[in-house]
Amino acid sequence: MRPPGGFAIVCHCLLLETDRGLCLVDTGFGIGEASFGALPGFYRPMIRPVLADSEAAFNQVIALGLDPRDVRDIVVTHLDVDHAGGLRDFPWARVHLHAAEHAAATRPATSADKGRYRARQWEHGVDWMTYDDRGGDTLFGLSAIRPLHDLPDLALIPLAGHSRGHSGVAVDTGDGWLLHAGDAYWFHGEVAPRPHCPRALSLTQRLIATDHRLRLENVAKLRDLPADVRVFSAHDPHELNVAVS
Numbered sequence: 001m002r003p004p005g006g007f008a009i010v011c012h013c014l015l016l017e018t019d020r021g022l023c024l025v026d027t028g029f030g031i032g033e034a035s036f037g038a039l040p041g042f043y044r045p046m047i048r049p050v051l052a053d054s055e056a057a058f059n060q061v062i063a064l065g066l067d068p069r070d071v072r073d074i075v076v077t078h079l080d081v082d083h084a085g086g087l088r089d090f091p092w093a094r095v096h097l098h099a100a101e102h103a104a105a106t107r108p109a110t111s112a113d114k115g116r117y118r119a120r121q122w123e124h125g126v127d128w129m130t131y132d133d134r135g136g137d138t139l140f141g142l143s144a145i146r147p148l149h150d151l152p153d154l155a156l157i158p159l160a161g162h163s164r165g166h167s168g169v170a171v172d173t174g175d176g177w178l179l180h181a182g183d184a185y186w187f188h189g190e191v192a193p194r195p196h197c198p199r200a201l202s203l204t205q206r207l208i209a210t211d212h213r214l215r216l217e218n219v220a221k222l223r224d225l226p227a228d229v230r231v232f233s234a235h236d237p238h239e240l241n242v243a244v245s
């Protein structure tokens, strides 16, 4: 995506091999999104997505030599259009997410929520697996929801603020933890010891957030994570380059 201000930002999806098959964390935009229907009105000028089918998760799974039918599970950090677009490409997969996000997206109560989600991205019928955070579990000092159904090595980390049920996804790789922080922050400098973020990205995040203060509180918690937790966000190209290099 190319939001105003000269930035190029990515949709950082994670593909995991689990005992059940493949598991995708976030789905980015999907195949045919450009012709499938307009994004919500305010989104297009704000994020200016490229919408190249070759970059869709489905085609990237094939490019890795893997079978998209083996993607049995999808965990989404939230259901904004740039995270849920690929759901239609994996209609056989179960979709795990925080119950508050599912409710906000499928039964939107405010005009802001009605505007930000696009029900067409899940109108094919989705086998939703929803979770709330009343269990009281924690992981590296953050509240955690685990295990996920049949995915014992994954946990949802509630990080609301960007959207109502926004959550990070923690993965026990057997060799340390990964934390896909979704849209908890957009720029790696936000979780640096001396926090900084380009003004345009700060303003856009503030504009989109359902709870700006809560988002900032959660970013502060991410800044204090133990050093052996590898955290990255959904949209920072620098963090994607570090992850794939």
Ligand SMILES: [Zn+2]
Binding pocket: 080, 082, 083, 183, 234, 235
């Ligand atoms: Zn996003």
